[in-house]
Amino acid sequence: MASYLLAHDLGTSGNKATLFTTDGVLVESTVYSYGLNVSAGHRAEQNADDWWRAVCETTRQLIEKAKIVPSDIEAVSFSGHMMGCLCVDRDGVPVRDSLIWADLRSSAEEERIRRQISDEAYYYLTGQRLSASYSAPKLMWLKEHEPETYRKTYKTLNAKDYIILRLTGEFLTDPSDASGVGLMDIKKLQWSDELLEICGLDREKYPDIVPSVSVAGHVTAEAAAQCGLPAGTPVVTGGGDGPCAAVGSGITKEGVANLSLGTSSWISFASRDPIVNDGMISFSLAHIVPGYYMPCGPMQCGGGSMSWAVRELYKDRTDDKNAVYADVNRCAGVSPAGAKGLMFLPYLLGERSPRWNNHAKGAYIGLTFEHTREDMIRAVMEGVGYNLNMILEAFNRSEKRISELIVLGGGARNPAWLQILSDIFGLPLNVPNYLEEAASMGAAITAGVGIRAFADFSVIDKFLQNVSRFEPCGADRAVYREMQARFDECYHALEPIFNKM
Numbered sequence: 001m002a003s004y005l006l007a008h009d010l011g012t013s014g015n016k017a018t019l020f021t022t023d024g025v026l027v028e029s030t031v032y033s034y035g036l037n038v039s040a041g042h043r044a045e046q047n048a049d050d051w052w053r054a055v056c057e058t059t060r061q062l063i064e065k066a067k068i069v070p071s072d073i074e075a076v077s078f079s080g081h082m083m084g085c086l087c088v089d090r091d092g093v094p095v096r097d098s099l100i101w102a103d104l105r106s107s108a109e110e111e112r113i114r115r116q117i118s119d120e121a122y123y124y125l126t127g128q129r130l131s132a133s134y135s136a137p138k139l140m141w142l143k144e145h146e147p148e149t150y151r152k153t154y155k156t157l158n159a160k161d162y163i164i165l166r167l168t169g170e171f172l173t174d175p176s177d178a179s180g181v182g183l184m185d186i187k188k189l190q191w192s193d194e195l196l197e198i199c200g201l202d203r204e205k206y207p208d209i210v211p212s213v214s215v216a217g218h219v220t221a222e223a224a225a226q227c228g229l230p231a232g233t234p235v236v237t238g239g240g241d242g243p244c245a246a247v248g249s250g251i252t253k254e255g256v257a258n259l260s261l262g263t264s265s266w267i268s269f270a271s272r273d274p275i276v277n278d279g280m281i282s283f284s285l286a287h288i289v290p291g292y293y294m295p296c297g298p299m300q301c302g303g304g305s306m307s308w309a310v311r312e313l314y315k316d317r318t319d320d321k322n323a324v325y326a327d328v329n330r331c332a333g334v335s336p337a338g339a340k341g342l343m344f345l346p347y348l349l350g351e352r353s354p355r356w357n358n359h360a361k362g363a364y365i366g367l368t369f370e371h372t373r374e375d376m377i378r379a380v381m382e383g384v385g386y387n388l389n390m391i392l393e394a395f396n397r398s399e400k401r402i403s404e405l406i407v408l409g410g411g412a413r414n415p416a417w418l419q420i421l422s423d424i425f426g427l428p429l430n431v432p433n434y435l436e437e438a439a440s441m442g443a444a445i446t447a448g449v450g451i452r453a454f455a456d457f458s459v460i461d462k463f464l465q466n467v468s469r470f471e472p473c474g475a476d477r478a479v480y481r482e483m484q485a486r487f488d489e490c491y492h493a494l495e496p497i498f499n500k501m
Contacts, residue, residue, distance in 0.1 A: 003453070004073045006062070006229075007443035008055050009241065010080040010159040012036060012100065015051065017058035018440035019066055022074065022453050024462035026437060028066045032058045037097065042104035045097040048086050048162050052226075055163050060228040070230050076167075076219075077236040077447035079244035079439040080160030082180035085138035087153040092165045095152045099138045100159075101180075106137035109144070109199075113137065116198045119280070125195070127179065127186035127274045127284035127293070129356065134182030136199050143200070155207050160238055167227070167235050168217030171207045175286030176239035176294075178209045186274045186293070189286055212239040212288035213450040236450030239288035241439050242296060246270070247446065248438030249406045250464055252289050252457035257395075257402045259421075259429070260438075261411025265302025265384065266353075267391050268294050271400060281354045281394040288446055289457050295400070297353040297391030302384045303411045305346040305362070309380040313373050325414065328377055332416035335378035337423070337476035338483050342366050342375050343490055344383035347498075354390045355491065359499045365490050381417045382480075385424035386487040392425060404428040406466070408438050415470070422470040424480045430466040 014033035034050035086098035143150040224231040257269035274284035275295035282297040347360035448454040
């Protein structure tokens with residue numbers, strides 16, 4: 001009789017539930033969408049009951065679609081969006097809607113923190129750059145502007161923490177999600193008394209931090225009646241979506257790194273120590289793999305730049321999406337390395353790593369009558385590559401040399417782009433069999449390790465196999481080295497103008 005692991009990936013737009021066998025086979029997956037309330041003043045909120053409804057509905061759907069006996073599900077675990085602030089009372093009832101990661105209303109609170117601790121000291125203590133996107137400034141804002149909300153708050157939770165609470169009655173979080181709160185000492189994996197005092201927040205309003213592989217509790221009879229899982233099913237804590245996706249792409253030990261080519265893009269790897277670097281180019285999260293950290297260099301608009309270029313440069317095309325992307329690959333092959341000197345800065349949404357400049361803008365530089373759509377497409381692919389290469393170089397300067405990358409996300413379906421990136425990086429790129437399931441797979445493996453169905457995270461080799469590989473072409477390396485330097489020069493030349501726009 002087969003045994004199953006259930007993973008829920010609570011994203012910004014919906015919950016993706018996925019069922020795996022303990023032999024590493026993906027059986028079924030389903031998605032339940034929910035809303036996002038966005039309003040003026042950089043506000044973004046979600047109703048936590050929508051998360052619970054999504055988990056219950058998708059759990060029942062999976063059991064029905066897979067035609068399994070619910071008791072064959074050995075455990076459930078979670079991946080969830082991070083840096084939220086959901087306030088709940090002693091009974092676990094939300095006091096108000098959750099302020100999610102995209103909520104940036106607390107910029108004044110960010111500045112209050114900065115007046116008491118330098119950016120560098122904060123970075124070394126937490127592994128993070130100080131930002132209004134983290135959970136702590138959000139709770140500071142609520143304390144200042146909604147004092148009754150703060151008074152009623154027993155604990156503040158992230159998305160997956162709330163689902164654990166609904167399933168088990170336990171208030172807790174894990175080190176990876178705690179990394180995004182902005183109050184955790186990254187080396188001790190404990191809430192920092194110094195930062196709590198600086199922020200003026202009460203320690204008791206934060207849940208205990210337990211390992212990601214801990215069994216948080218078991219499904220209660222009340223929760224079982226709503227979600228369809230049997231009472232007593234083990235609930236394993238899980239982690240934030242980024243670290244879960246890292247596990248699901250094979251980032252479970254030192255020497256392995258991944259490149260995510262989604263709308264936003266990032267490079268991350270596993271390290272025994274948090275990585276700090278000059279200029280605070282990257283940040284470090286606690287990994288869900290015990291004893292490891294996940295240094296990460298995120299760029300704001302990697303795959304998003306390609307999506308924009310395809311949308312705008314192919315408005316004349318009425319054929320299907322697959323045909324358009326086939327032509328995108330053709331374009332990259334027609335235009336030579338360096339796109340005839342055309343440069344693209346991929347800063348359509350400002351930039352995080354390596355620039356950390358919200359005012360940065362996208363730009364084509366060097367356009368002439370000679371340039372074609374083929375050159376414009378290739379320039380975007382190369383521009384994203386140059387930016388990612390700067391993140392790679394920062395990690396290499398930290399003596400964490402990356403020798404190859406596993407590529408995930410929608411961009412991994414574009415072979416021409418992968419070859420360009422391999423040439424720019426001078427590294428091999430590996431493409432696995434699952435491109436969009438990394439976070440769910442990471443949560444499922446965490447569930448298996450948590451109930452000791454798996455000895456450790458090396459079981460990823462049973463779930464994940466590489467199906468293609470791209471090797472760098474030496475002939476284009478000299479061109480890209482020259483263009484890489486020009487890319488940096490272009491940004492710095494335009495930076496004063498961006499800051500005025």
